Amino acid sequence: MNAKYDLILFDIDGTLVITKGAGRESTRRTMVELVGDDCGALDHPFGGKTDWQILTELMAKRGIAAEEASRQVARYASSMERHLSAIIADYPVLICAGARESVDWLRERGEPLIGVLTGNVQPTAPLKLRAGGFDPAWFKVGAFGSEAHSRDDLPPLAMARAEAVLGYRLDPRRVMVVGDTPADVQCAKANGCVAVAVMTGFSTREELQRSAPDYLLDDLHGLRDLID
Ligand SMILES: [Mg+2]
The missing domain is CATH 3.40.50.1000 (HAD superfamily/HAD-like)
Structure with a gap:
């Protein structure tokens, strides 16, 4: 021990x-997919927050209730995975x-x-x-x-x-x-x-x-x- x-x-x-922006761009693309617009993802403060919290805050900007955001976490996660894996090689990590x-x-x-x-x-x-x-x-x-x-x-x-x-x-x-x-x-x-x-x-x-x-x-x- x-x-x-x-x-x-x-x-x-x-x-x-x-x-270097790959996570944020993935979030933007995911919000477009889930909500139909990016919900200001490119300017929203992310530091230290959970993705669940970020999803809730971004959806709240479009009047979507926290309960609905919670129901969307699994969809958000699979969308994030798809977008991030598609773009991360293009970013200077x-x-x-x-x-x-x-x-x-x-x-x-x-x-x-x-x-x-x-x-x-x-x-x-x-x-x-x-x-x-x-x-x-x-x-x-x-x-x-x-x-x-x-x-x-x-x-x-x-x-x-x-x-x-x-x-x-x-x-x-x-x-x-x-x-x-x-x-x-x-x-x-x-x-x-x-x-x-x-x-x-x-x-x-x-x-x-x-x-x-x-x-x-x-x-x-x-x-x-x-x-x-
Ligand atoms: Mg950190």
């Missing part, structure tokens, strides 16, 4: 990879600084267990990971933005899946949640997990400082020192 942590959960966008090194180091180490905790719907998460050169199989558990409207509800899903792999109950204080927005920090703190914020994504230092993470890193090169 690792001295400090049993599970590290990585956000994807802005933490491991930046898809970036790997966030230190992300590959950290994941490789954790894989070699063999512990703690690593997983993803992302606002992406389940089918698009592996597309984004692969576009950044990460094998989705490296991440042994996941919780996704098609499973809950609020990000705060995702850590318990990932932890339950990790417990099934590890065979013991997890103490949330031994679970690290790594992400690039105040919403990542918030979901960690709401569940008693350790919040690590990184500045490689979509939030400023000031925004992240205000969210009061346990640790604030310039990039993931600093992760190793928190675990060793």
Whole structure:
């Protein structure tokens, strides 16, 4: 058992990879398909939100009730998968600084267990990971933005899946949640997990400082020192 942590959960966008507009364009195309117009998808703030939440907010702009948006999550997810897989190769996807090194180091180490905790719907998460050169199989558990409207509800899903792999109950204080927005920090703190914020994504230092993470890193090169 690792001295400090049993599970590290990585956000994807802005933490491991930046898809340089591919995700947003997929959302736009998906909204056109579902609603008949893009619902302002190109300008809407996405950072830290679950796709379920984004779908609800975009549909609300066209007067569509939240209950109806919730009923459309599965359709949204399959449409997103189709659009993102069609276009992602055309975008200059970036790997966030230190992300590959950290994941490789954790894989070699063999512990703690690593997983993803992302606002992406389940089918698009592996597309984004692969576009950044990460094998989705490296991440042994996941919780996704098609499973809950609020990000705060995702850590318990990932932890339950990790417990099934590890065979013991997890103490949330031994679970690290790594992400690039105040919403990542918030979901960690709401569940008693350790919040690590990184500045490689979509939030400023000031925004992240205000969210009061346990640790604030310039990039993931600093992760190793928190675990060793
Ligand atoms: Mg993110």
